[in-house]
Amino acid sequence: MKTIHSKYVIVGAGLSGLTTAYSLIENGEEDFIILEARDRIGGRILTKDGIDLGATWFQDHHVNLSKLLDTLSIHKFExxxxxxxxxxxxxxxxxxxxxxxxxxxxxxxxADGSIAVINKLANKLEGKIHLKSIVTSINECDDKISLTTNGKTYFAEKSIITLPPKLASEMDFSPELPKSLLQTMKFTHTWMSxxxxxxxxxxxxxxxxxxxxxxxxxxxxxxxxxxxxxxxxxxxxxxxxxxxxxxxxxxxxxxxxxxxxxxxxxxxxxxxxxxxxxxxxxxxDPQTSCENLKSVYMSPQYGNEIYNEWHCNGKLLFSGTETSPMYGGYLDGAVYSGLNAAKKLLNKELV
The missing domain is CATH 3.90.660.10 (Polyamine Oxidase; Chain A, domain 2)
Structure with a gap:
């Protein structure tokens, strides 16, 4: 099995993962890889012939997304x-x-669909994104963490998992995740699922x-x-x-x-x-839902504080809109969690 070494490994090339990666680049850190299970980037952002079949709307109070759009020179319209x-x-x-x-x-x-944000972020990440890379197991080994995909093992100092927590809970972890974390992941509703x-x-x-x-x-x-x-x-x-x-x-x-x-x-x-x-x-979509789902008519609870903690002795962090204490389940929550993950990796405020 081929082995690849990188300082950081980000799992998921949706808005959260790409925001983290973009922030790393903007702050001078280029030693990372993004693993994406799908054959495309974007996650739950999917624009086809100009139609947003995934995440679509935001509002004035979604300031993290608004700032990102301004940074990327992307327009909005009512x-x-x-x-x-x-x-x-x-x-x-x-x-x-x-x-x-x-x-x-x-x-x-x-403007030009939600995919415009994804494409602008990805333009800065040439060669960093590995598509069709399904992470099946994550193992802590001495001072590294390893992630196994279909035919490759990646070794990193730290890893950010941006998948929906319910989906991430299906991975094999060694050692096993704390029961409190695993239970929280399994009961965190997946936005859009x-x-x-x-x-x-x-x-x-x-x-x-x-x-x-x-x-x-x-x-x-x-x-x-x-x-x-x-x-x-x-x-x-x-x-x-x-x-x-x-x-x-x-x-x-x-x-x-x-x-x-x-x-x-x-x-x-x-x-x-x-x-x-x-x-x-x-x-x-197997990269969004991992089981037959019933509607959740009550407001899902996102941003559990357990997601703000490092796991595997400071090597593993869960990110993504469901983990965000601000506007979880929205585009803005994905951006917030992506920025938060970058700050935690760099251990400093972002420029």
Missing amino acids: QYSKGKSVLVYNTMAPAHYFESQHNGPSAYRI NAIKVGILFNKPFWKEKDFSGTVIGQVGSVIELYDHCDHKENTFALMGFINEGLRETKAKIRQEKVLDYLTKYLGEEVKSYTAYFEKDWSK
Whole structure:
């Protein structure tokens, strides 16, 4: 088995892991490797043909992400919400239409899709990211920590694990992790793991022409939330939202028909003139979910203080949005945890 030595090993090339890596580079540390199980970077950020099928929105109080966007010269724009929105109480009753209220905090999207942040971070990390590298075991050995993947063993002084804690708990650790930590990991809900996202492209934003916002909130029916997803340049026209989890095991073709029929009922026949249709069921993604999941309707508890501690005698730290005490389960939580991990590795404030 091939062995590779590096000062630091970061597991996961999502927003948290790449933020840590970028921060290391910016602070003069280049002796590290990133191991990513997927054949792509981004983790739960996934943008396809301009549609964000993963993490999408943020707000003004998400200052860590906002600062990172400014640093990377990436623009934001406000989520479109003008016009009539649809509220569905009962699929057998007429829809209830309402005007969106603008007295709450604004929701923003990232220009060119959330993947723009990932790509900008990765541009600084050429040669550092190893794709298709699934870490199966982590072992403490004397003054090093070793991570075994498919055919390779990596040795490092310290390692940062940015996977969802529930997923990371499936790895083999030697010595075993403390029971209190392992139990916390197993019971930390994985952000996005229940979501079935849908994105639909069109030749024109017909809903705007009909004075609809594109927002459909369904307490019942095939789609539980839908929003306008046109790009900031107004040359990509799309709707994006979340499919009812009750359709998870429905055949894909039938599920698509149900979604389109449902939206046609409330937005009009123009729905069926779509040009492309995309779905992403995150519960079926083995690098996000490790078991059959039931919905978590109460607010998940993120940022357990146990994640802020070093383990394996100061060689192993868990990171990622679920570990963040600030806005866990959001893009901002991923950035915060990534910055925090870099500070802990360097043992100093970042420049």
